[in-house]
Ligand SMILES: Nc1ncnc2c1ncn2[C@@H]1O[C@H](COP(=O)(O)OP(=O)(O)OP(=O)(O)O)[C@@H](O)[C@H]1O
């Protein structure tokens with residue numbers, strides 16, 4: 001039984017006709033984490049946004065996307081809106097852009113919860129406080145009273161994770177959620193993602209350039225190149241013996257980077273485990 005089934009997803013530019021994602025199919029079981037890796041422009045973000053049905057209007061998509069038995073491709077936009085947030089949450093690379101800059105963070109959180117739940121304001125606040133504390137935000141009320149630009153990137157990502165805990169969606173799509181963070185914060189936020197998954201039992205799609213992170217979090221990996229899936233498999237198999245030359249290149253260049261980093265830090269490489 002699959003939580004998400006994507007069959008023959010194709011995405012193209014309506015004006016030029018250029019094909020951006022070609023015949024992509026993948027499946028995700030409950031509680032499983034699928035990583036999507038690949039070079040810049042290979043179609044990772046477009047594929048994620050296609051599942052949310054949030055690609056720009058200049059793009060077209062075809063194929064079948066089924067979430068928990070519901071065919072999202074055929075859902076009226078009004079119904080699709082109810083799915084977003086409640087059933088599928090997307091956490092983006094840049095926390096700042098996910099929030100309305102003109103309002104305190106708390107206003108945005110309450111508003112999002114109000115779309116999906118009938119809770120009172122007090123109930124929402126209690127749930128948010130609990131979730132925010134659990135992801136290491138020590139003073140939730142102060143955080144909620146701040147404007148997005150007053151918080152660091154790492155804090156905003158934690159706020160997004162806390163919101164996801166309260167929303168408890170079936171699937172979380174995280175599109176490079178740690179690339180805008182420094183190395184230490186990156187590590188901490190990845191750990192929060194790992195815990196999030198075990199806590200709410202959601203499935204996860206995790207896009208990342210960092211194979212060390214992928215190794216830590218993903219059960220399976222999809223490798224994309226020029227809009228196509230060129231390789232897929234269990235994470236440990238991909239690391240142990242990638243078949244496609246492009247994946248081998250990706251693994252070896254990441255390992256080299258990792259070794260260099262670890263030499264500087266005086267530790268062992270994490271991607272080789
Ligand atoms: N709105 C759009 N209209 C036309 N082409 C687009 C549009 N958005 C993205 N593209 C093109 O689609 C391709 C895939 O883009 P996508 O954003 O999915 O890449 P990506 O794999 O997420 O890359 P990155 O690692 O840099 O985030 C790119 O060639 C990009 O130029």
Ligand SMILES: [Mg+2]
Pocket residue numbers: 044045046175
């Ligand atoms: Mg992208």
